[in-house]
Amino acid sequence: MSRTAGSHGPATLAAIRKAGLRLIYEHGYEALTLRRLAADVGILSGSLYNHIKTKQDLLFTLVRNHMTDLLANLDQALAGLDDPVAALAAFVRLHVTYHMERRYEVYIANSELRSLEPENRATIVAMRERYERQLIEILDHGVAAGRFRVADTRVGAFAIIAMLTGICTWYRPDGPLGPEEIVRIHTDLVMQGLAG
Structure with missing residues (x-):
């Protein structure tokens, strides 16, 4: 997956939090995977760790x-x-x-x-x-x-x-x-x- 154009720093963190909020609301915390979160944001899974420590x-x-x-x-x-x-x-x-x-x-x-x-x-x-x-x-x-x-x-x-x-x-x-x-x-x- 390629990085979403313009997704960096605070903008990416805000996108991660927004997607995380929606995914947890829709599916629950236990069902949330970091892979799904990264896909929703449009970044590689490993890139999440530049913005959050853990789920x-x-x-x-x-x-x-x-x-x-x-x-x-x-x-x-x-x-x-x-x-x-x-x-x-x-x-x-x-x-x-x-x-x-x-x-x-x-x-x-x-x-x-x-x-x-x-x-x-x-x-x-x-x-x-x-x-x-x-x-x-x-x-x-x-x-x-x-x-x-x-x-x-x-x-x-x-x-x-x-x-x-x-x-x-x-x-x-x-x-x-x-x-x-x-x-x-x-x-x-x-x-x-x-x-x-």
Whole structure:
């Protein structure tokens, strides 16, 4: 196989990550072969090692990049929000929107956590816990202020995240509802469920 014209450095690495994301989403991590990945990118199999160390390195990078982006977006969405109701609405908007736009990344981060080696898994779990903690803190603040009613904010946070993440299983960009309407429905459901 000949090298794809213009495929070098950062462009090739981006192509490898994009193809890896799609192939893992479609076939699963275990079924992914580096030969297939190289063929999809248009490079020789041995050339992959100029860009990734191993298949595990690729998976970890994809999941870590997803979590890094999610956390950065959440930090930005919550910046300057002291009111727990406003913060919760921002959390819901960010989570639902991100999960509609980044379905491949979300699916892989959830379904292939089991495929990460222990050290890599521990890193990702710590990042997930940081994300969950931010929602727990919002709920704690809302309960303390008398704005939310929830018996256990940790359980409440897990329930909210599970409900919101479910969008990955049914959302279609060509569906009857637009993103704004979907965000509004989810926000209403969460707020009504926590009404104090």
